[in-house]
Amino acid sequence: ISFSYVSQGCEALTGLPEAQVRADAESFFRLVPAPERTHLSATLDASAAQFTTWNWAGRLLPPHGANEKWINIRARPRRLDSGEILWDGLVFDDTQGRLAQLEVERSREELRALSRHLQTIREEEKARIAREVHDELGSTLTALKMDLDWLGEHLESAPGPIAQKRATMGKLVEAAVAATRRIVTDLRPSILDDLGLAAALRWQATEFAKHTGARVDVDAPETGLHIDRDIALALFRIFQETLTNVARHARATEVAVKLSSNDDALILRIRDNGVGLSEDDLRKPTSLGIRGMRERARQLGGDISVSAEPGSGTTVIISIPRSKRAA
Numbered sequence: 001i002s003f004s005y006v007s008q009g010c011e012a013l014t015g016l017p018e019a020q021v022r023a024d025a026e027s028f029f030r031l032v033p034a035p036e037r038t039h040l041s042a043t044l045d046a047s048a049a050q051f052t053t054w055n056w057a058g059r060l061l062p063p064h065g066a067n068e069k070w071i072n073i074r075a076r077p078r079r080l081d082s083g084e085i086l087w088d089g090l091v092f093d094d095t096q097g098r099l100a101q102l103e104v105e106r107s108r109e110e111l112r113a114l115s116r117h118l119q120t121i122r123e124e125e126k127a128r129i130a131r132e133v134h135d136e137l138g139s140t141l142t143a144l145k146m147d148l149d150w151l152g153e154h155l156e157s158a159p160g161p162i163a164q165k166r167a168t169m170g171k172l173v174e175a176a177v178a179a180t181r182r183i184v185t186d187l188r189p190s191i192l193d194d195l196g197l198a199a200a201l202r203w204q205a206t207e208f209a210k211h212t213g214a215r216v217d218v219d220a221p222e223t224g225l226h227i228d229r230d231i232a233l234a235l236f237r238i239f240q241e242t243l244t245n246v247a248r249h250a251r252a253t254e255v256a257v258k259l260s261s262n263d264d265a266l267i268l269r270i271r272d273n274g275v276g277l278s279e280d281d282l283r284k285p286t287s288l289g290i291r292g293m294r295e296r297a298r299q300l301g302g303d304i305s306v307s308a309e310p311g312s313g314t315t316v317i318i319s320i321p322r323s324k325r326a327a
Ligand SMILES: Nc1ncnc2c1ncn2[C@@H]1O[C@H](COP(=O)(O)OP(=O)(O)OP(=O)(O)O)[C@@H](O)[C@H]1O
Pocket: 245, 246, 248, 249, 250, 251, 272, 274, 275, 276, 277, 281, 282, 284, 286, 287, 288, 289, 290, 291, 314
């Protein structure tokens, strides 16, 4: 191969004088690091064989230890009368573009790490608050309840209004105990550890049905699923977030939940019969729910999809590989 024409920009790009590259094409190709040179030749051969545009992007190491450059080659082959092939085209310097792209990738990776970190902190924080509410508030309320019972026994002969007051106080304390229990369970779904994912999904679905009046149908195998704690927690949190969305946006009367698994992955599908959503809804800059769900699934090597038919509801599908592997 030889170059029949080399422009003035040659030296600025490659560090080699134009005359040298014209006289010795190899001096140019030698600047491409060896493994990439193989790929470069292959693309050149393919272009010659199929008469398609030769496109190649890769690195160039200019002589005298100058900084590496990223170049793009784009050239169109044509056959000369002699039978030889001539490419007309350009080699251009894409170093800035490439560095910008690497920078974008780097900061994206950083954001991902940050989000992972925040996620972990959030779970730890919730567990801590749950522990404190349970230990501090829980035991105080229990003591209060016992004192009230004691009072009740000693007030048997007391006038009506006092006994009534005691009874009302007893009810309030019971309500506070129930609320505490609910808050603790919300913060740290111990049901997940105690009874497993299927039971936890069912429990959350029942809570949801109570609050919204929608019918929720959960189809989840009660046994036979051995699920990592991390995966179960992620699926459960994503499930909660999805139900929150259904409650806030869908105006649905029915929700169908299905947990299934194959050898590779766990799949959770949540379908509602609400108003559905559009691509634009998913792009709302201030909406972080679905983005957070996706991030959470991806941290475990999985993904989620959200699809909707106008007027016939929304389906969210979450899949997470059974064996942990980061995306
Ligand atoms: N089940 C659903 N039915 C109808 N619309 C939905 C449903 N789920 C999500 N949406 C739409 O998609 C948008 C994005 O949802 P997303 O959960 O990401 O954000 P959000 O709920 O608006 O806010 P947040 O960040 O508090 O979750 C919602 O604003 C809503 O318009």
